[in-house]
Amino acid sequence: xxxxxxxxxxxxxxxxxxxxxxxxxxxxxxxxxxxxxxxxxxxxxxxxxxxxxxxxxxxxxxxxxxxxxxxxxxxxxxxxxxxxxxxxxxxxxxxxxxxxxxxxxxxxxxxxxxxxxxxxxxxxxxxxxxxxxxxxxxxxxxxxxxxxxxxxxxxxxxxxxxxxxxxxxxxxxxxxxxxxxxxxxxxxxxxxxxxxxxxxxxxxxxxxxxxxxxxxxxxxxxxxxxxxxxxxxxxxxxxxxxxxxxxxxxxxxxxxxxxxxxxxxxxxxxxxxxxxxxxxxxxxxxxxxxxxxxxxxxxxxxxxxxxxxxxxxxxxxxxxxxxxxxxxxxxxxxxxxxxxxxxxxxxxxxxxxxxxxxxxxxxxxxxxxxxxxxxxxxxxxxxxxxxxxxxxxxxxxxxxxxxxxxxxxxxxxxxxxxxxxxx
Numbered sequence: 116x117x118x119x120x121x122x123x124x125x126x127x128x129x130x131x132x133x134x135x136x137x138x139x140x141x142x143x144x145x146x147x148x149x150x151x152x153x154x155x156x157x158x159x160x161x162x163x164x165x166x167x168x169x170x171x172x173x174x175x176x177x178x179x180x181x182x183x184x185x186x187x188x189x190x191x192x193x194x195x196x197x198x199x200x201x202x203x204x205x206x207x208x209x210x211x212x213x214x215x216x217x218x219x220x221x222x223x224x225x226x227x228x229x230x231x232x233x234x235x236x237x238x239x240x241x242x243x244x245x246x247x248x249x250x251x252x253x254x255x256x257x258x259x260x261x262x263x264x265x266x267x268x269x270x271x272x273x274x275x276x277x278x279x280x281x282x283x284x285x286x287x288x289x290x291x292x293x294x295x296x297x298x299x300x301x302x303x304x305x306x307x308x309x310x311x312x313x314x315x316x317x318x319x320x321x322x323x324x325x326x327x328x329x330x331x332x333x334x335x336x337x338x339x340x341x342x343x344x345x346x347x348x349x350x351x352x353x354x355x356x357x358x359x360x361x362x363x364x365x366x367x368x369x370x371x372x373x374x375x376x377x378x379x380x381x382x383x384x385x386x387x388x389x390x391x392x393x394x395x396x397x398x399x400x401x402x403x404x405x406x407x408x409x410x411x412x413x414x415x416x417x418x419x420x421x422x423x424x425x426x427x428x429x430x431x432x433x434x435x436x437x438x439x440x441x442x443x444x445x446x447x448x449x450x451x452x453x454x455x456x457x458x459x460x461x462x463x464x465x466x467x468x469x470x471x472x473x474x475x476x477x478x479x480x481x482x483x484x485x486x487x488x489x490x491x492x493x494x495x496x497x498x499x500x501x502x503x504x505x506x507x508x509x510x511x512x513x514x515x516x517x518x519x520x521x522x523x524x525x526x527x528x529x530x531x532x533x534x535x536x537x538x
Contacts, residue, residue: 168210171239172199172219178236185230185252210242211266218242225249225271238263249295250274262287269293273318281306281324297321297341305342307331320344320366328370333357343368343390350374350495351391356382368414369393374495375488376420378403390414392438397421398490400439404428416462417441421483424451424463434459441465443475443483 180194190203199219200207206221219240230252238260244267254276261267261284270285273295280303285294295318302323309317310331316339324345333354338361347370355365356379363385372394380389381403387410396418404413405427413428416438424439426449437454440462447468454461464473467480474480 166216168216168218168242169199169207170197171241172205173197175234175236175239176202176205176219178234179231182234183229183231185228187228190224190227190229206245221245221247223247224251227251229253233258233261235260237261240264242266244268244290247271248275252276254278257282257284259284261285264288266290271295272299274298276300278302280304281309281319286312292316294318305329310335312336315339317341328352330354336361338362338385339364341366342370345370347371348373351377351380353377353379355379359383359385362386363409364388366390367394372396374398375490376401376415380404381406383407384409386410387433388412391418392416394418398488399423400425400428402427405431407431409433412436414438415442419443419483421445421467421487423448426451429454429457429459436460438462439466443467443480445469445480445484 176194176199180191183191186192192203194202199205200217204222204224204227205219206223207217208220210216210218220242221244222240223245225247226249228251232255233253235258237258241263243264246264246267246269249271250273252275253272256279257272257277265288267288268290270288270291270293272282275298277296277299279301281301282296283306285291286306286308292313292315294312294314294316297318297320299322301319302325304326305319305324305328307329308331310329311334314335314337317335317337318339318341320341320343322345324342324347326347327349328342328347328351330352331354332352333356335358337358340358340362341364343366349372351367351372351374355362355377359382362383364387365383366388368390369392372391373396375398376391376396378401380386381401383389384407386407389404389407389410390412392414393416396415398420399422400415400420402425404410405425408431410431411433413434413436417440419442420439421443422445424444424447428434429437429447429449429451434457437459438461441464444463444466445468447463450457463471465475467475467483
């Protein structure tokens with residue numbers, strides 16, 4: 116099942132128009148006077164250069180080629196000479212303020228396996244709307260000069276070797292709507308400002324981010340929010356309810372969440388995928404989830420939840436996959452006892468369900484019953500019951516995983532050249 120939202124399909128179509136049909140986005144920006152000011156003074160004095168912007172692009176791309184150490188597929192072999200629009204992976208289009216001038220509007224080096232750095236001169240590419248570097252071996256930190264890319268709409272740095280704290284330079288990109296930095300080695304906290312940006316999709320999974328999720332999480336405008344396989348702590352902020360008008364996929368697999376799942380999750384009426392597997396979440400399933408009429412995938416597996424699996428969840432009209440294994444549930448209501456009859460793929464193993472196969476021992480279940488959790492009095496207990504957290508064999512609970520333990524396709528490590536390929 117395709118997990119990307121319909122809005123991402125529209126985004127992809129828009130970007131194709133952006134690069135190949137005279138850049139309607141550029142023209143709209145020009146109409147409102149939003150053309151970015153330049154912070155460089157590299158002007159061409161070459162008598163044969165009639166387009167200063169392409170000459171700036173030439174300077175930037177030559178500087179980039181100089182810090183590329185390995186190019187096994189020869190992507191940059193033809194990066195020589197002033198005709199930058201003929202360079203492999205470089206796409207030109209009409210400038211927003213003058214359709215007679217061509218500029219470098221997009222760079223796509225996906226799956227090139229290039230090793231190198233990103234030089235400061237990339238800030239000269241002020242007409243750039245799309246930058247795809249998925250599945251390479253770029254390393255180091257992002258240059259602050261990327262803040263000059265005021266027209267950048269889509270940035271994909273996934274599957275590389277970038278390091279350091281969250282690249283705050285992306286917060287200075289006013290036109291950015293799609294950000295993918297998954298499968299790198301970024302660390303530290305996620306800045307609260309990140310969720311205030313007007314992003315359509317945000318992928319930060321499979322890094323080394325830590326600390327609790329900021330309360331601004333609920334201010335996200337993203338339809339797809341993937342934070343999985345990091346080492347956050349604390350609870351899912353109840354403010355997540357504020358993203359109800361946009362959020363369709365929320366993936367929080369293996370991020371060290373604790374406490375109870377807030378009932379505000381049930382306010383996310385557009386949600387199609389909710390995956391909070393491989394955490395330390397306690398307490399019962401919020402009955403508010405029974406109101407998520409569009410929910411297709413629900414993964415609660417490998418937590419410390421207990422109580423009843425409510426029938427209201429099992430009769431959700433769109434539910435196709437329900438995983439609640441490796442918890443301490445002791446009862447299934449109504450149709451939950453026979454999800455096969457509804458053609459729902461499910462996993463109920465390793466719970467405390469009477470007369471069901473592959474359940475926990477009576478000793479384990481009794482220990483859980485002796486330590487109930489009151490989510491109303493202690494909504495964020497931080498895993499205080501002392502029950503064991505679960506992780507795949509041989510993998511510390513805090514370690515980013517090489518791939519998702521969930522069937523949710525949004526976490527696939529396969530490279531993707533555009534938003535429509537995250538399915």
